[in-house]
Amino acid sequence: MQDVLKAWEGMGYYARARNLHKASQLIVNEMNGIIPENYSDFIKLPGAGDYISAAVLSLAFDKPYAVVDGNVKRVISRLLRIYAPVSSSSSRKIFHEKADLLLDRSKPGAFNQAMMELGALICRPKNPDCNACPVASFCLAFKTNDQAKFPVTIRARETPEYHISVAVIFKNERVLITRRKSDGLLGGLWEFPGGRRQEGEPADIACIRNIKEKVNLNIDNLDFITHVNHAYSHFKIQVDVFQCRFKSGRVALKGPVDYRWIFLAELENFPFHAAHHKFIPMLNDSHEDRQI
Ligand code: SF4
Structure with missing residues (x-):
């Protein structure tokens, strides 16, 4: 799994990599290496929802399932002047029914690709x-020259933004990295330990507190390295990065599921999420410049 995440690193949507890997293993180990061609079996594969199932079955096997993604919904909403909001779950059935009615059953794969491209x-x-x-x-x-009215959308909720403090903890020449649990946000990826700042909490204090809470270590000699912003698909983060020194304690994980003490040169062997790639290149220099 770590090899898959390393190859996928930087592309986001890590659940897709994990599900693709799980589905491949299932197909090889339990289905004699044969991808199921019927909808009810295919949709049971990890990560396969309506969209993936219809897309794979129509494009790979020419099965008559209509693909409904954001592009297709926009086309259908304009073609038929549908006032139901494209993003609401209550209108899902409407768009699926219309897409199914429009589908060319003699060439479903070509039709779906044409709709998405259109x-x-x-x-x-x-x-x-x-x-x-x-x-x-x-x-x-x-015909009615009101293309701009469609698709009807409902205002998206504001993207949440979190303030995070992260510690690059040096113990002799090695630094501590931790691995996130396999499922959930950025699952299975490695990171420097840290966590969210509380309301009004200074970034360095948040760093010390989170390190104690998440990995049970005491740190000192905090030295601010940099501040990075990053936007993921559903939230944004602002990260304050500190270099510091291991002071005392024994690693006990609360949240992360694994850890390593590694040399900086070994960082490239582990898959990290995108925000970390914005400051990892600074670490060599900053370590040499600021011998702790
Ligand atoms: S005519 Fe215009 S609005 Fe209608 S489907 Fe084509 S591009 Fe979209």
Whole structure:
């Protein structure tokens, strides 16, 4: 699994890598290496929902399942002037039914790809290129010239932002890294230990507190290295990074599931999440410059 995450590193959506790996193992070990071609079996594979199942079965096996992604919903909402909000769960059934009605059952794979491409290249979110559109003659929004009203959306909630303090803890020439639990956010990836700041808490104090809580170590000689911002798909983080010295204690994990004391040169052997890649290149220099 760590090899898969290392190869996937930096691309985000790590649950997809984990699920792909689990599904591959299941197919090889329990299905004689044969990918199921029917919907009810395929959708049981880890990570396979409606979208993945319809996409794989129609594109790989020409099975008659309509793919419904954001691009397809936008096209359908304009073609049929659908006022139901594309992002609400209550309208999911409407878009699936319409997509199913439109599907060309003689060439479902080609049809699904064409719909997705139409949404991505022609029926774009802003400024759809209706003059170049192959389905303009039966597009209701084009006829009424109100393409801009569709798709109807509901205002997205504001993306949460978290303030994190992270410690690069040196014990002699090695630093401590920890691994996140396998499922959940950024699951299975490695990171320097740390955690969220509480309201009004100074970043260095938050760092000392989190290190005690998460890995049971006492640290001192905190030296601020840098501040990085990073946006993930569902949240943003602001990270204060400190270099510090191991003072006392024995590692006991609360949250992380594994740890290593490694040399900086070994960092490249472990998959880290994207925010860490913004400051890892600074560590060699900062360590040499600021001998603790
Ligand atoms: S005619 Fe315009 S609005 Fe209608 S599907 Fe084509 S690009 Fe989209």
